[in-house]
Amino acid sequence: MDWRLYLVFSLKTFICTVHGQDKSQMPPKMISVFNNEYFFPRDSILVDSSFKCQAENGQIQYVWKKDGVVVENTQFIPVDNSTGILRFVKIQTEHYGTYQCFASNTYGTSLSTPFNLKESMLGSFPIGEPEEVRCKQFKHCKIQCRDKPTCVPDSECRVEWKIGEGTKSDVEITKRVGVDGNGDLHFLWTDTDLTGLQYKCGMWMEQLKTLMIGSQTSLKIDYSASVEFIEPTIVFKEDGKALIGGKGVLRCMFSGYPVPDIEWMSLGKNTTIKNTTGKYIISDFGRVLTIINAKPDNEGVYSCTGNGTTNSLSRRVFLNVTSAPILPGDNQMRDLVIPVGKDAIFRCEAESLPNEMPPTVPIWNKNGVDLVIAGGKYILAENSQVLTVTDVQKSDTGVYQCLSENSEGVLLKEAILKVIDPITVRKRPLDNYKIAPGDILNLAVVADTDPSLTLQYKWMFNDHQGNESEIKSNEYWKLSWPINKQLTIDVSNVTDPTILVSLAGYYIVKIYHNYDEKVINITVETDVFPTADIVSVSPNTNTTNTAQQTNSNAAICIVVAAIFSLFY
Template sequence: MAGGTRLASILLLSVFLFVRAQDDIREPPKILEPASAKELFYDGGVDVTLQCRASGQPTPLYEWYWNGAPIEPTNQAITYDPSTGLLTIQGLTTREEGFYNCRARNTFPNGLSAVAISHKIEVRRARIKPWTKDQDRTKTATEGNYVFITCGDTLPKYYGPTTFKWYTVEGEDDLLEVEEDKRVFIDNKGTLHFTYVLGTDEQSNRYYSCAMSNVVEGKLTLGGRTRLVVTKTASMSEVKPALQFSTKLAGDGALTFKRNTEGHLECFFSGYVNDPGNEVPTIKWLDNAGNTIVSGTDRYTIKGNGRVLTIASLVEADEKPFTCIANNAIGTAEGRMTLNVTSSPIWVKALQSITVPQGKDAVFHCEARSAASEVPPDPPRWFKNGYRLDMSYDPNKFEFANENRELRVKSAQKNTDIACFQCFVGNSVGEEFSDGCLNVILPIEVVAKPLPEQTIERGDIVNLTVVATSDKLYPVAYKWHFNNRTYEGVSAPPHVIYDVSTNLAYINTSDLTDEQMRDIRGVYRRQVYHEFESVFVDVDVDVDVILKVQEEPPLPVENAGPDVVVIAVLGAVGGILILVMLLVVLYKMKGIVH
């Protein structure tokens, strides 16, 4: 039975099988909320709550920062619960405005901590600052001609979504809203345009007044007043279209939009024909290939009677020329403008949380680029648990490469190197932030395995039992690979007796035919694995003798019973083996990392 094993030994091994509890469970924090940077606007005086939520083991505790500094416990207006991560601003005023971000910290049994940092949340009280009103003005125009009225020389600063409206006013309380239609349009900066002005647009004793309305606050703020004087004519002359206003004419800055925001292009044409229902020129938009843009397709929306083209979720490929064309019965005009898409640094490889088995290196990437044709970002700035990794870092533990875009943690150890890392990358447009944590787990350890080469004869037991332990956080799973097939779960190669609960695995050759004996020859590969590591144990099984059909008849049943003395000997040997195995277990457990 060279290399073979008797069934008694395999059964004794089943007493030994166990899963060793390797060390405590450690998992650095991962910020779940807020998941991205936010800009939030609230009505004044309301209570504001911000939630910070993170996973991790042990359960993380929370800290909140306001404008880069920790919020002190003595602050009565801004409070937070370190256990739940809930922050409350009581009765928001402009004093509590600013940037908030949270930190999630968990502390391990050895006293070391890992600290994850969230994106920033900008909190503002929605409002329109006081309007510095100009003196009352007068605007003159001839009936049938184009005219516009601006909101004034300087618009007030505002926070939160704000819309422009126009009213005709008399006194303080008599307001009539000016409705937009094919002839009348309010552009993105609040200017009121008349494609052609009518005598009825002059309203005696009433002024035109621009108004700003804050969506959140629900408050209307009126600006300066303008009296419109219209010189009437006996009959209006027909006029071919002419471009009077476009986003391009508002300045190059008006054509610049940030990536992932909405692009907003406007064209306004004058023109008039005496054709009821078609007095105003019709407008269409073309892309850089000359194709007509259809509203509702490919992120495009056309509104404002054709005067406004919006492009949702801008990408760099949207940086191209667009053309607006106006037509009426007597002519055509067009406007052409090139959209500029800019961006804060765009991630090529942002930090990602990493899990590695102890002793392996961990590599973090912080690589970003600017938008096409823009100046590249500055080199990244690195932090560990919120503290700058400057020139004082340990070169035996940390190594930077690729112009500081890559950080390597060497030979990571569970007891000392679990931590979170942050990087900041900036360019002329803005700054981006990324956070990722390193978790170190104990490696898979095979604690029981068979002989790698087993040459057997009929009647032997082929031992295929493999038992392994791993970090508690990631229990191991098992697979078989045999004769170009993979067996998972409770399945096993032919003739293998397998107990999935104990991992006891063997082949009893006593009852196999010659053909079956030939079938069991080969390499049995046992794969022990989890998400972050795989270990392989190979057992090469061969047959020792020339197989032939046995001619001797089997012994009678009554003579096949076990001898009492043999049972006693097996019992004694089994007891000794169990004792030896327990001593081995105790010895191995001394080496466990804490």
């Protein structure tokens, strides 16, 4: 194939990630990360209740919105639009809702992931009469925490059991005594010394520093003949659920006399689980397994085994690892710098984790505003997962958002589009030249591009044998310094025709930066026929070397050059 045709086919439109741009001339890029939910009590004076929104690139102005309406600066909710700080001093009912930060500069608007502000609360136990629970000596006994009050968020709440009068005496949690995931109290084997004791269930709310007491129960243990041992029985087990990067908790509780030891195993990996820093925590006398920093491959079936005196009993529990939609791979919602007139393509191929409900079809925004797809400027393809911005202009610069959700949360992914001036060639050499002894040929290029970028120039030479090399200054080639905008072919002192033949060929200058390029092709010919071997010009030295080409081959080269001149 002709090398020029090959060059045309092989060139690709430059679509590159943002790199080396002046950040002051870029749209904002949000760097703040917020949780999905925050909980604050109503009508309380708050501390540690500030949210700082922060974005990169230039001078930023911030706006906070609640349920889509701008949050105004008030006594109870001070807002600083220059620093992006939103603070809650005292929350009223009307302050609960969905909040989102908008960071804007001259070039666009970036959005934070929205979060929900909810009320933290602790209810109370209903007033009721004490109840009695009767159990048999050496057997398992459970006392239920009845009518537990509402307590949110769950992460701030825990059940505490009290014994006797008042609230100062806690039930000691031991290998024999435990509390399950529902808050119920278990004696994994009992003795008559527990008869007549009074137990009360308490709900502690850490954020409010408040304890509510209720569900008073007395315990009566019926006498039983002495036993040597009782084999394990499962009295509680609980599956777990974890977001990616979060914690997953699995629970198993076995009764028996004596209380059995508990071992954990990952059935998917067929490995016994031990306490492992940053990975597994086994606590509560083996009754609780916590998976740290959960990953998709942590999902699966686990077994807990209670080892008795002569027998063992195993049960299975399942850990579900889940997340909001994710964007797999590297080619998703990438920041782009595109010259005017090209197309910009964003991909948002959102997926849910295996065995989860698929995410919703993506919704596309620009600078936080829904895109109007009709009209051909924006084209959606592949079930709305691919957005093409056609024939981009400077006005298309901005921040593009892709939104998708599933049962576990919302994906908000942003990508910057920076539209730049294309490379424009203002002056260029002719397509064809002929050189003769005594000539000085100047091949000069004048081009410009977006002011935020610097052009580079690279000169290449292809001889008639198809050998390609980068041009460096030497005895016959002079490149302007330092920008290489001009190549001078100097044969002013050349009388040997073989040197002229070696300088004849195809010259290419590539004008480029990280995001665009232009290529100019120039043919240089000579009518001189050599009388000796052809001398090739080394691109890296100031000397000449005798080539291994005969006079007849040189003549063929001249004929080939003449043929090329007929077509180009």
